[in-house]
Amino acid sequence: xxxxxxxxxxxxxxxxxxxxxxxxxxxxxxxxxxxxxxxxxxxxxxxxxxxxxxxxxxxxxxx
Numbered sequence: 001x002x003x004x005x006x007x008x009x010x011x012x013x014x015x016x017x018x019x020x021x022x023x024x025x026x027x028x029x030x031x032x033x034x035x036x037x038x039x040x041x042x043x044x045x046x047x048x049x050x051x052x053x054x055x056x057x058x059x060x061x062x063x
Contacts, residue, residue: 001041002015002019002045002050003015005052006041006043006049006052007054008041008052011039011054011055013039013041013052013053014052014053014054015045015050015052016029016033016050016051016052016053018048018050018051019048019049019050020048020050020051021048021049022049023032023042023049025051026042026051029051030042030051033051037055037056037058038053038054038055039053039054039056040052040053041045041053
């Protein structure tokens with residue numbers, strides 16, 4: 001089983017919960033995450049490809 005959270009370059013990323021069969025299968029999902037404002041890291045583990053993502057906070061709204 002994949003780790004729920006991992007650190008890359010000192011930043012915490014969360015696993016999206018899916019195991020992809022190949023880089024080609026994971027690529028469109030990673031592109032969508034990036035388009036939605038997430039940073040994405042790809043990891044190969046036990047013959048599967050895992051995606052870890054994190055969203056960068058750009059604005060904080062305080063009421």
